Amino acid sequence: MDRYEPQQIEPKWQQVWEDARAFYVANPEDPAQTPRERKFYMLEMLPYPSGPLHMGHVLNYTLGDVITHYRRRNGYTVLRPMGFDSFGLPAENAAIREGGHPREITEQRIATIRTQMRRLGWAIDWDREVSAHEPTYYRWTQWLFLKFYEAGLAYRKEAPVNWCPNDQTVLANEQVIDGRCERCGAQVEARNLEQWFFRITAYSDALLDDHATIDWPERTIAIQRNWIGRSEGAEVVFRVEALDLDLPVFTTRPDTLFGATFMVLAPEHPLAARLAAGTEQEPEVREYLRRAAVRSTEERETKEKDGVFSGRYALNPASGEEIPIWIADYVLMEYGTGAIMAVPAHDERDFAFAKRYGLPVARVVEPLEGEAEEEGAFSAHTANERLVNSGEFSGLPAPEGARRIVEWLGERGRGRPAVSYRLRDWGFSRQRYWGCPIPIVYCGRCGIVPVPEEELPVLLPEVDDYRPKGIPPLASNEAWLRVSCPSCGGEGRREAETMDTFVDSSWYFLRYCDPHNDRAPFERAIVDYWLPVDQYVGGIDHATGHLLYSRFFVKVLNDLGLVGFREPFARVFHQGWVRLGGSKMSKSRGNVTSPDELARMYGADAVRLYILFMGPADQDMEWTEEGVEGIARFLRRLWRVVNAVAEDAAPPGSEDSEPTPLLRKAHETIVKVGDDIGRRFVFNTPIAAVMELVNELSPATDDPAARFATETVVSLIQPYAPHIAEELWQRLGRERLWEQAWPAADQALLELDTFELVIQVNGKVRDRVEVPATLQEAELIERAKASPRVQALLDGKQVRQAIVVPRRLVNLVV
RNA sequence: GCCGGGGUGGCGAAACUGGAGAUACGCGCCUGACUUAAAAUCAGGUGUCCCCAUCGGGGGCGUAAGGGUUCGAGUCCCUUCCCCGGCACCA
Numbered sequence: 001m002d003r004y005e006p007q008q009i010e011p012k013w014q015q016v017w018e019d020a021r022a023f024y025v026a027n028p029e030d031p032a033q034t035p036r037e038r039k040f041y042m043l044e045m046l047p048y049p050s051g052p053l054h055m056g057h058v059l060n061y062t063l064g065d066v067i068t069h070y071r072r073r074n075g076y077t078v079l080r081p082m083g084f085d086s087f088g089l090p091a092e093n094a095a096i097r098e099g100g101h102p103r104e105i106t107e108q109r110i111a112t113i114r115t116q117m118r119r120l121g122w123a124i125d126w127d128r129e130v131s132a133h134e135p136t137y138y139r140w141t142q143w144l145f146l147k148f149y150e151a152g153l154a155y156r157k158e159a160p161v162n163w164c165p166n167d168q169t170v171l172a173n174e175q176v177i178d179g180r181c182e183r184c185g186a187q188v189e190a191r192n193l194e195q196w197f198f199r200i201t202a203y204s205d206a207l208l209d210d211h212a213t214i215d216w217p218e219r220t221i222a223i224q225r226n227w228i229g230r231s232e233g234a235e236v237v238f239r240v241e242a243l244d245l246d247l248p249v250f251t252t253r254p255d256t257l258f259g260a261t262f263m264v265l266a267p268e269h270p271l272a273a274r275l276a277a278g279t280e281q282e283p284e285v286r287e288y289l290r291r292a293a294v295r296s297t298e299e300r301e302t303k304e305k306d307g308v309f310s311g312r313y314a315l316n317p318a319s320g321e322e323i324p325i326w327i328a329d330y331v332l333m334e335y336g337t338g339a340i341m342a343v344p345a346h347d348e349r350d351f352a353f354a355k356r357y358g359l360p361v362a363r364v365v366e367p368l369e370g371e372a373e374e375e376g377a378f379s380a381h382t383a384n385e386r387l388v389n390s391g392e393f394s395g396l397p398a399p400e401g402a403r404r405i406v407e408w409l410g411e412r413g414r415g416r417p418a419v420s421y422r423l424r425d426w427g428f429s430r431q432r433y434w435g436c437p438i439p440i441v442y443c444g445r446c447g448i449v450p451v452p453e454e455e456l457p458v459l460l461p462e463v464d465d466y467r468p469k470g471i472p473p474l475a476s477n478e479a480w481l482r483v484s485c486p487s488c489g490g491e492g493r494r495e496a497e498t499m500d501t502f503v504d505s506s507w508y509f510l511r512y513c514d515p516h517n518d519r520a521p522f523e524r525a526i527v528d529y530w531l532p533v534d535q536y537v538g539g540i541d542h543a544t545g546h547l548l549y550s551r552f553f554v555k556v557l558n559d560l561g562l563v564g565f566r567e568p569f570a571r572v573f574h575q576g577w578v579r580l581g582g583s584k585m586s587k588s589r590g591n592v593t594s595p596d597e598l599a600r601m602y603g604a605d606a607v608r609l610y611i612l613f614m615g616p617a618d619q620d621m622e623w624t625e626e627g628v629e630g631i632a633r634f635l636r637r638l639w640r641v642v643n644a645v646a647e648d649a650a651p652p653g654s655e656d657s658e659p660t661p662l663l664r665k666a667h668e669t670i671v672k673v674g675d676d677i678g679r680r681f682v683f684n685t686p687i688a689a690v691m692e693l694v695n696e697l698s699p700a701t702d703d704p705a706a707r708f709a710t711e712t713v714v715s716l717i718q719p720y721a722p723h724i725a726e727e728l729w730q731r732l733g734r735e736r737l738w739e740q741a742w743p744a745a746d747q748a749l750l751e752l753d754t755f756e757l758v759i760q761v762n763g764k765v766r767d768r769v770e771v772p773a774t775l776q777e778a779e780l781i782e783r784a785k786a787s788p789r790v791q792a793l794l795d796g797k798q799v800r801q802a803i804v805v806p807r808r809l810v811n812l813v814v
Numbered sequence: 815g816c817c818g819g820g821g822u823g824g825c826g827a828a829a830c831u832g833g834a835g836a837u838a839c840g841c842g843c844c845u846g847a848c849u850u851a852a853a854a855u856c857a858g859g860u861g862u863c864c865c866c867a868u869c870g871g872g873g874g875c876g877u878a879a880g881g882g883u884u885c886g887a888g889u890c891c892c893u894u895c896c897c898c899g900g901c902a903c904c905a
Contacts, residue, residue: 219817222817222818223900223901226816226817231905253905300903329903330903330905331903332905335905336905339905340905348903349903349905422904540899540900544900544901614826616827620820620898621826622826626842627825628841629840629841631840640855680830684827684828684839685827687839688840691838692839695839758834758835759834762886764886765834765835768835805886808833809886811886
C-alpha cells in the first residue's frame with residue numbers, strides 16, 4: 001500500500017473537478033417556469049482583497065463548502081459563487097502602505113486569494129466571479145445609483161462628517177476608532193460638508209417589520225432593531241410668544257408633560273442663536289455656541305453636562321406655565337427635533353442638568369402603592385404608576401395618562417402621536433480615489449445632472465497621486481473633471497467623490513446570478529429564480545452595515561419592479577471569530593495566520609477538517625496548531641483502513657450482510673452526520689462521529705459489513721475532506737463521489753429487538769437488564785422489581801411510585 | 815449602564831426536546847508492544863476521594879458559587895461571582 005500523500009492527490013482531484021466542471025451550474029433555460037424547490041443559493045460574504053486569506057476566512061468558506069457538498073448530494077442544484085469586494089479603503093490603504101497603484105495591488109491580491117481558494121479545494125463556480133472594481137461591474141453599480149436618484153432615494157445634503165485634521169480628509173465611520181483617526185491617531189472632528197445620502201430611513205418600518213419573514217439569529221435581529229431604534233411617543237409644540245415661534249419636541253413620555261419645567265435646544269439647532277438675539281444673554285449664548293462647535297464628540301460625551309440660558313421662555317401647553325429655554329450640547333441635533341422638553345423629576349439627564357443650574361423639579365408621576373421615591377429616582381412608565389400634579393389628568397395610570405394628554409394636545413393643535421428613529425440616512429460619498437465614481441455632473445445652469453445611462457460606466461481614471469488630501473483626489477484631475485452638461489451641453493464638472501464600498505456589496509449577490517449580462521445588472525427572471533439566498537454565512541460584524549444595507553437595496557429594487565422579492569437572505573449563520581492573541585484575526589490588526597503553510601505540511605483536507613473540528617463553528621475560538629496532529633493521524637488511519645478494505649474485503653455488490661454491530665453503527669453514523677449538518681447546523685460533531693466509526697472499523701476488516709461501513713465513512717467525510725474521499729472512493733472501485741447521493745440509513749436496522757433497561761431506585765442506577773423492545777410499562781416495572789440487586793435494596797419496602805421512560809428506564813421510588 | 819454570548823477534565827470540547835453509566839471525539843500525559851534507535855504504527859491507562867482486595871470489585875463526591883422545582887437537573891427557575899463581544903447623552 002502506498003503512503004497517504006495529500007500533495008499528490010489533492011491537485012490531481014482539483015483538476016478532475018475542474019475538467020468535469022463539477023461545481024459549475026448553469027441558469028435554467030426558462031427560469032420563470034422552473035420549479036424552485038430543489039434550488040439552493042449558498043453564499044458567503046465575499047472577501048476584501050487587502051491581503052491573503054487567514055484562518056478566519058478558512059472557517060467561513062469551509063463551512064460554506066460543507067453545506068454546498070451536503071446540499072448537492074441531497075439533490076439540490078447549488079449555486080455557490082465567489083467574488084471580491086475590491087474597491088474601498090482596505091485595498092487603498094494597502095496600496096498606500098506598500099506603494100504602487102491600488103489597481104495593481106488589488107489585482108495581485110485577488111490572484112493570490114484565488115490560488116489559495118483553489119488550493120483548499122472549495123467547490124466554487126468560477127464562471128460567476130465578479131470584482132467590484134471592474135468596469136463591467138461598477139457600470140451597474142452606477143446604473144443602480146441612477147435608479148435610486150430618480151426615485152428620490154439618493155440625495156445631497158449638508159451634514160456632519162468625521163474629519164481628520166491631520167490627514168485633511170473625511171473618514172469613514174469604520175476608520176474612526178474611539179474617536180480617533182485609525183491611521184494617525186488624531187482626534188476626529190465633526191464637520192459640516194455636503195454629502196450624498198441614501199434615504200434608508202424611508203424604509204425603517206419595512207426593515208423592522210420584515211424581520212418576521214426571515215430566519216436569522218435572534219441576536220442579529222436584536223442588533224438591527226436597536227440600531228433602527230424605533231420609539232413611539234409624541235410631538236409636542238411649545239410656544240415662544242415673544243418671537244411668535246413654535247418649538248416642536250419629541251418625547252416618549254407625554255405623561256410627564258406637566259413636569260416639563262424647562263426646555264433645551266441643541267447648540268446646532270437653527271433657532272438657537274435667534275432665540276438669544278436681543279436679550280442680555282446674547283453674548284453668553286454666542287460664546288457657548290462657539291465653544292460647542294469645536295468640541296470633539298468624545299469631549300461632548302464625557303464631560304459634565306453644561307449649557308446656557310437662552311434669555312427666552314416658552315409656554316408649557318399643558319400647565320400653561322412659562323418655562324426657560326436653555327441651550328446645551330447634551331441634546332443632539334440628529335435625533336428627534338433637536339429640542340427637548342426637560343422633565344428633571346423623571347429623566348436622569350434632565351435631573352443632573354437641573355441640579356447644576358438650580359432649575360425647578362416637579363414630580364408628576366408616582367407609584368400606585370408604596371412610598372414615593374426620593375428625588376433622582378426615575379419612574380418607568382408602567383401601569384403601576386399614576387399621574388399626580390397633572391390637572392385634570394391626575395390620578396390616571398401612566399400609560400392611559402399619556403394617551404389622554406396626546407389626545408388633548410391634538411384637539412388644541414399643540415401635539416400629535418409621533419414615532420422617532422435613531423437610524424439616519426446612509427452617507428455614502430467618500431473623498432477617496434479607489435471607489436466607484438458617482439455618475440453625476442454639476443452644471444452652473446442645470447444644477448445636479450445625472451449622467452445618461454448609455455454613457456455608463458463613468459470610468460475611474462488612472463492617476464498617479466491617489467492619496468487623500470482633504471478634497472477628493474479626482475477633484476484635482478482637471479482633464480477628467482471637465483465635461484459638457486448632459487442636459488444643456490454647457491460647461492459642467494464631474495462629481496469627484498466616490499461611493500462607499502458598502503454600495504458595491506449591497507447587490508453583488510444579484511450580479512452572481514447573471515454575471516455576464518451587458519444590457520442590465522441582471523435579468524429579473526434569473527434573480528427571481530435564485531433569490532433569496534438560502535444560506536448566507538458571514539461575520540456578525542456586518543449586522544448594522546452590509547446586512548442592513550443589502551436588505552434596504554432589495555426593498556428598493558422590489559419597489560422599482562426590478563426584483564420580485566423583498567428580502568435578500570432567507571437564512572443567516574455567523575461563524576465565530578478565529579482569534580489570535582485574544583483578538584479577532586484580521587488584516588488590519590496584523591494578527592493573522594495563513595493556511596498556506598499548514599496546507600503544505602498536512603494538506604488541504606487536514607486544514608479543512610481541523611478548523612471545523614476545533615469547536616462549534618458559531619463560537620469564537622483561539623487559534624492554535626496543537627491538535628492538528630490528531631487530524632493528520634486520523635487521515636492517515638483512514639487511508640490505511642480503507643486501502644486495506646479495498647484490497648481484502650468483499651467486492652462491491654456484496655454489501656448485504658448480517659446486522660452486525662458494525663453495520664448498525666454505520667447506519668447510526670449516517671443518521672447522526674446528516675442530522676448535524678442538515679438540521680442542527682453543527683459541524684464539529686459529525687467529524688467525531690466519523691472518527692468513532694473509523695475506530696470501530698480498523699481492527700475489524702473481517703466483518704462482513706466492513707465494506708459497507710468503509711464506503712459510508714468515505715462518503716460521509718467527503719464534504720469535509722473531498723480530496724482523500726474521492727481518492728479512496730476510487731480505490732473502492734467506484735467513481736465520481738462528488739455527485740453520489742447522500743447515504744440513507746436503513747430504519748429497520750436501527751430499530752432493535754431488545755434494549756438495555758436502566759433500573760433506578762430513588763433516582764440512582766442500580767441495575768441494567770436486556771429486555772425485549774415490545775414490553776409494556778407494567779411488564780417493565782415487573783422486570784425491574786425482579787432484578788436481584790433491586791430486590792436486595794427494596795428489602796420489603798413499599799414502592800410508592802414507578803416512573804417509566806419508554807425504551808430507556810424505570811425509576812422505583814420507595 | 816443597557817443588550818447579547820459564555821463558564822463542564824491538564825487543554826479544544828461532547829451530552830440535540832430534563833432521563834442510565836457526565837466528560838463522546840481529539841490533543842497532551844503515563845505504561846507497554848514493534849525497533850539497534852528514532853519516527854510511524856498498535857494496545858492499555860488517564861476527574862476526585864474512600865473501602866475491600868490476588869486478578870479484581872464496590873461506594874461517596876463532582877458541570878463557576880449558593881438556593882429552588884422534580885421521581886430524576888450540566889440541561890428549567892431565582893440570587894451571586896467571573897470572562898468575552900456589541901451599543902452607549904437617542905429625550
